[in-house]
Amino acid sequence: MFFKRKTPYEKELAALFEKERRFLQKRKFKKESFINRKLEQYVPKKLRGTLDSAFAKAFGLIFEKGTKVIEKTYDKKSLEIDYLENEYMNGVLERRKTLRAFSKKAKSAGDKNLLLSGAAGIGMGIIGVGVPDIPVFTGLLLKSVYEIALDYGFDYDSEKERAFILWVIEGAVSYGEKITEINKKIDYFISSGKLPEDYESAEAIKSAAGALSKELLYMKFVQGIPIIGAVGGFYDAVYMKRINEFANIKYRKRMLLKMKKGC
Secondary structure (H helix, E strand, O other): OOOOOOOHHHHHHHHHHHHHHHHHHHOOOOOOOHHHHHHOOOOOOOHHHHHHHHHHHHHHHHHHHHHHHHHOOOOHHHHHHHHHHHHHHHHHHOOHHHHHHHHHHHHHHHHHHHHHHHHHHHHHHHOOOOHHHHHHHHHHHHHHHHHHHHHOOOOOOOHHHHHHHHHHHHHHOOOHHHHHHHHHHHHHHHHHOOOOOOOOHHHHHHHHHHHHHHHHHHHHHHHOOOOOHHHHHHHHHHHHHHHHHHHHHHHHHHHHHHHHHHO
């Protein structure tokens, strides 16, 4: 019996599906950390609502007015050209190495933003700034996702793309049935290019903001305490890393399946 060898594209897609499976599997259950359990009794009950509101306002403001400001921190045209060059080289050579060039570029961008986020969070934590750090963290988070999107050949400044970004962010910090539900929304969008009929931008922002505030609640509380707040600020980078990882998986999946349709 003869076995057909997998193409470089098929190998990369299979590897991506396995990476996605592992990411989702790790978040099947959530185990509350020892630190969070200890802090629970000290965190003011109203802080969760404050964080919900702060993240929602940050998303809304950046989507409405801040994207152009964020674009001043990187060369959008250059990133678009880099993608086209990688796409051309992949079309000519069709090797796993050329397919990996996209994710290598995206990871490099994500790592740089990771360092910026960590430095900003720790710096603000040292002086005891917690909640006011949220617009900075959100701006850096969206900057990172925007750059990852461009590295895979996708724009981000439309209602559909903002929905995709919000689902990626919410999914990355969710667990159990919630991440399964969000993952299905993302995959439906990837396959159809359509938003659900009941999609509402304000609700998507609220949901993503709530997921972030729930995860960062205890660390933002710690970040508001001078000096030791650096520990809380460090977690800005921890969560950005997770979101970058999920964004890379989902945008890469979009790109590879788009290539498949073009074959």
